[in-house]
Amino acid sequence: MESVLEVKGLTKKYRRLTAVDHIDLSIEKGAVYGLLGPNGSGKSTTLGMLLNVINPTEGSFSWFDGKSSSQAALKRIGALIERPNFYSYMSAYKNLELVCKIKQIDTTNISDKLTLVGLGDRQHDAFKTFSLGMKQRLAIASALLNDPDVLILDEPTNGFDPQGILQIRQLIKDIAKSGTTVILASHLLDEVEKVCTHVLILQKGKMLYNGKVDELIASNGFFELKADDAEEMIKHLKLHNAFDKITETDGLYRVFFKDIITPSSLNYYLMQNGVSLSHLVFKKESLEEQFIQLTQA
Numbered sequence: 001m002e003s004v005l006e007v008k009g010l011t012k013k014y015r016r017l018t019a020v021d022h023i024d025l026s027i028e029k030g031a032v033y034g035l036l037g038p039n040g041s042g043k044s045t046t047l048g049m050l051l052n053v054i055n056p057t058e059g060s061f062s063w064f065d066g067k068s069s070s071q072a073a074l075k076r077i078g079a080l081i082e083r084p085n086f087y088s089y090m091s092a093y094k095n096l097e098l099v100c101k102i103k104q105i106d107t108t109n110i111s112d113k114l115t116l117v118g119l120g121d122r123q124h125d126a127f128k129t130f131s132l133g134m135k136q137r138l139a140i141a142s143a144l145l146n147d148p149d150v151l152i153l154d155e156p157t158n159g160f161d162p163q164g165i166l167q168i169r170q171l172i173k174d175i176a177k178s179g180t181t182v183i184l185a186s187h188l189l190d191e192v193e194k195v196c197t198h199v200l201i202l203q204k205g206k207m208l209y210n211g212k213v214d215e216l217i218a219s220n221g222f223f224e225l226k227a228d229d230a231e232e233m234i235k236h237l238k239l240h241n242a243f244d245k246i247t248e249t250d251g252l253y254r255v256f257f258k259d260i261i262t263p264s265s266l267n268y269y270l271m272q273n274g275v276s277l278s279h280l281v282f283k284k285e286s287l288e289e290q291f292i293q294l295t296q297a
């Protein structure tokens, strides 16, 4: 697969605060890569470094083949970090014409990009008549004017109503389908689950998970167990060679294994060791449960 971005040990320190702490990342063409984390976890700082507006304290990154200069690489990237200022009395089309003039790009793409973001039939209407969601879609069209290989979005659906959110998420998926790699920062787990193929989970600048969204969801699952003799059960669970960890809430034990274990084989193992269970349920965690586990660890 063609590599779009390679990041090694990227770190940003602000005095004593480490905003981004040794991040490694490898993004392939066509991925929709989510940077997921609560406010202040370092998402915007990471994007700022990748866009050359924040100087890293340590580490390195290289765009595309690693051979192009950072200036040349930046020309292949469209970014929407802050809401751009458009002229309210000018039409969507005229606003984008102005963007093209400023960025010295050909204007031939404007109508196509407006159609792509669903504003084809509103392109000659004044910007001030647009809803918030339409304004954001115009901003995305603006970032796409020079046909970038990569589109970077910071919290793309923040502040929109449910319908606006749906439209923007669908648009992001359509853009990715057309071959553009997307990197998006979001504090919304649901957004990453619905839109992204890959995710880097950040907490206080540290990487908690980095990989495919599917693989995060498709964990080995866990067992909910109860036994009259809980102590004996725990002892034998811990002796199992695939044992990972155990947690307890109100007498119900959640047991995680490093490998896939079937309910019947676990039941058999415990029975052989003299432990009879009064409750055995196998469950798969939702991404949300895994996210909570990761961020609580």
Ligand SMILES: Nc1ncnc2c1ncn2[C@@H]1O[C@H](COP(=O)(O)OP(=O)(O)OP(=O)(O)O)[C@@H](O)[C@H]1O
Pocket (backbone or CB within 6 Å): 014, 017, 019, 037, 038, 039, 040, 041, 042, 043, 044, 045, 046, 187
């Ligand atoms: N210029 C700065 N000087 C000092 N500290 C900063 C600066 N910029 C960011 N920080 C701190 O770095 C940490 C990471 O901030 P960052 O904005 O990257 O997080 P984020 O995940 O994007 O959060 P948000 O969604 O709230 O912007 C925070 O603790 C923030 O206060």
